[in-house]
Amino acid sequence: MVDPDVSQYCLRLGDDALVLAQRLCEWAARSPQLEEDVALMNLALDLLGQSRSLLTLAGAREGAGRDEDDLAFLRDEPDFVNAQLVELENGDFGRTMAKQLLVSAYALPLWQALCGSTDADLAAIAGKAVKEVAYHLDHARSWVVRLGDGTEESHLRMQKGLDEVWPYAFELFESDPLLDRLVARGVAADPAALQPFWRSCVEEVLAEATLSVPSTDWRPSGGRRGTHTESFGYLLAEMQHLHRSHPGVSW
């Protein structure tokens, strides 16, 4: 069933999951303790699974015969429509957890809403994803609280990491004509409606973590239109080079 709007929406969701998973993968054999290596890889596997389902669905709704790998490996940077927040470099463990918190506190109400999507395939993906991101939020929350309210050093690092990624969160709640159309059809979640949960959830965690809510007027944006940060090109180059070096083969 060809539906360009739904296809584009699935691409956004799929790119968010894929790019965040790719960043988490960079932690393999680098995390602060072995137990956390296992935990971070679990998050990455959940997100990879989500991205595969979403990109497959995006391809099906596009109707041009592209599969998950065509979409992941053969699109160029301007064709990726993930939010800039997920592509930000990991930084230290505190900054990574800040990013995980901000993304997961958005993803939970998002997938909850999408469980009721009028697109049955998308709703089915949401039914699985909602449980996964609930755990991701719990994981991020656990660490943000421990790092914020841990030692003096961890508090400073956690606040710094949070301050750095914070401005990028607001792109998640922007609307545009595509979303307006899909919200009207009951396919997509209205991003503005997700913000109150996000705000109260994040503020509650930060309060428990003795961290301050950053304040900034700077709200970078553009990921949904294919505009990305400088580091994103390197992420794609690394992710895509092997696949592109051998066109048309199987792996």
Place this chain on the structure above:
Amino acid sequence: MSSAQPLWEVFVRSKRGLSHTHAGSLHAPDAHMALRNARDLFTRRQEGVSIWVVRATDVVASSPDEKDAFFDPSGDKPYRHPTFYDVPDSVTHL
């Protein structure tokens, strides 16, 4: 500053209706993280529906020194087992 994390023993109920069984141990700073680490480590392949974590230092174990006194006396009480009793072949449902 010390970052030594206590050792936790992990018990996993593999499915409803079965008891929790010892799965192994792990390190975690507190009970909250111990439960989460246990979930990530011991139930990656759907091995569990419920987890207990217990601080390793809180486990009280019988000592091998007392092994004979603890466990051998139960060895000579065959009358606790159904096979101890003769039942005529013609009698069923016993």
Place this chain on the structure above:
Amino acid sequence: MDERRFQQIVDGDGRIEPRDEMPDGYRKTLIRQIAQHAHSEIIGMQPEGNWITRAPSLRRKAILVAKVQDEAGHGLYLYGAAETLGADRDELLDMLHSGRQKYSTIFNYPTVSWADVAAIGWLVDGAAIMNQVPLTRCSSGPYARAMIRVCKEESFHQRQGFEAMTVLANGSPAQRRMAQDALDRWWWPSLRMFGPSDDNSPNSAQSMAWGIKRFSNDELRQRFVDATVPQAEHLGLTVPDPDLRLDAATGHHVFGEIDWTEFFEVMKGNGPCNRQRLERRVTAHEEGAWVREAAAAYASKQAAREVAA
């Protein structure tokens, strides 16, 4: 201690549990062996982890993440087993970081192409399984239990490697070349994974008597060669050993001389990646110190708050 009773249990194929009496040498040997096994698992994350971000398909990426994650998990199971015998994980990690304890030499070779990931799964995990399956019946209860879990989970590791290798061997000329090149580089190091010949392996006899080891290094190596050569033939790849032939009389493969000089050089620290692997491991540990300290500090604050409340 009553060494006769200990030996009776071992000889009767029983299991020695952590609080049982056991000879000091047995406990020490076990802790060292389990620790080195654990170190191998966690250092082993690096060569394959090297390709996670570049995996050529999303399916392969997911498989590889799951596998590298298992290796961290297996390291944890094994450190846990060592701890039940009285070791302390932090101390064992210190020994790894300071070079006082070793890990398998195989992980000091680089993964320079995607086919190396496939070759590791097929050959290295294949060799590891040969070594590990007998350990599920070793005399140490905790080690045997950890190995049962590890072997159960690892059964997919070798298969995914062979599957990935099959795709490459049947793929484009470039993929085929990649596959052959990986076999060329990983074959001999894999054979050396079983350790030196038993005549030159001083601890083998004692480990056998203690029921920690069930088969000799040479026996296991032979088993591996016999199992793997037909797999290479199935792939249409050439095992890099001109002397390799099937002895019709015994049904076993005869293979060429193993270069033990290289093995001992890598063991001494002179492999291509020894320094890099250890440095990466130490860096991760040091850069994570503030996180572990924070978690400990938070835990003690919380405990104090609960007492106060």
